[in-house]
Amino acid sequence: MNFRKKILNFSIGMTILVILWQMVIWIGDYQEALLPSPLSVAKAIIAMIVDGTLFVHLQVSLGRFIAGYLLAVIPAIMLGMLLGRSPRVWQVIDPIVQVLRPVSPVAWSPFIVLWFGIGNMPAIAIIFIAAFFPVLLTTVAGVKKIDRSYLKIAENLEIKNWQLMYKFIFPAAFPSVVSGLRLALGTAWIFLVAGEMIGAQSGLGFLIVDARNMLNLDYVLAGIIFIGVCGFLLDRLISVFEGWVGKHFGMVRG
Template sequence: MMKLGNKLLNFLIGMVILVIIWQIVIWIGGYPEALLPSPLSVGKAIIALIVEGTLFEHLQVSLGRFLAGYFLAAIPAIILGMILGRLPKVWQVFDPIVQVLRPVSPVAWSPFIVLWFGIGNMPAIVIIFIAAFFPVLLTTVTGVSKIDRSFLKIAENLEIRNLKLMVTFIFPAAFPSIVSGLRLAVGTGWIFLVAGEMVGAQSGLGFLIVDARNTLNLDYVLAGIIFIGVSGFLLDRLIGLFEGWVGKHWGMT
């Protein structure tokens, strides 16, 4: 409990420092509200969004899209990564394909995605899928390929094979590497969710920012940015809690 309290305190201190720097930049630069809204103006915008219920409507939509795209990417990526990690010669064939596709921004595919899936939820979900799939796949393959061969020999001696081998030996052994990919995927997926909502959606936090920009309400733009950052932070911490729970369950911590 004390550790959690210290983390919360550190978070609040960090946010206070950020607000102070923000206000100092406004004073030094002499920026008017039309160019850089003050923390007070943005605070009022945040309160207005909460009171109106607009924030929770957009946040609920964004989280739904994110979770759909994230899990649709993470589960197949882990399964495929475990299989390819056990088949190094096959992975040598697929690795160049992955390395060519991985650096391409998911937003670059948006013209095709909109043509194939229309507008609404699907374009954002597909963009999240692309953003989250490769980090999980690559870290899973790396984790499986680095498993100590002595563990696999023990499994062979115990006649543990196929699905049972994957579940009881390979997945736990590769889990530290897998979870690092899951955390990377949270960051990339959440970033590109906002980009996806700016392209072909009529709701969500990304749309909230675009709509506020079009009406020149920059205080609402910054309010949306703050909510995006805080939501991404909380999602990352949830993955960290999941990592700790699994590690404790398996005796890793």
């Protein structure tokens, strides 16, 4: 019943969005060349599904995203747990992170293209930069908030090294880690599209740029819709992962 309610709410929300979209066209008296109608975009979506264009670009984008995201979040979590346990080291590292973190990943694109050329690696590198810092910072913050009494109990039980990290620190810091994973996912997905617009010849970002160059704005909006839907589904996957980890460690989800 809960799942059906979510589907119903999603359908209502999308219907309202389509109605507002059509109303903007009517009120603004926009031509199809300036703002395609929902019907035109729906036809473009069907056309890309039928000819396979969507799945080709989507597969490439998801492959790049998964590679860059995992390359970022796994070391970020591990490093964040270590730095959270080492306040003095973090005091030295923190200023470096705070200087690099606000820099947009796209700002590094001239160097990234020079270093990695054209293809998959520029987009993966941009995703890595976008996802690394949010997960690192939230993991460090989560570890620093752990009640010291739990760590004392672990010391009394002579639990040390990786078992301490796995059995105590990671579960205690997990709510903060999940927040970082979600933030990193949204940021990385946004910059994936930006990366594909800069240094790629395939993917959803390239699909939008190519359609724009051909003045096919219905395909541009279709690409935007695909990006939004994929971002939504990826966020749902993070929720599933959160539930799985919560059950594994015996944590109750809120």
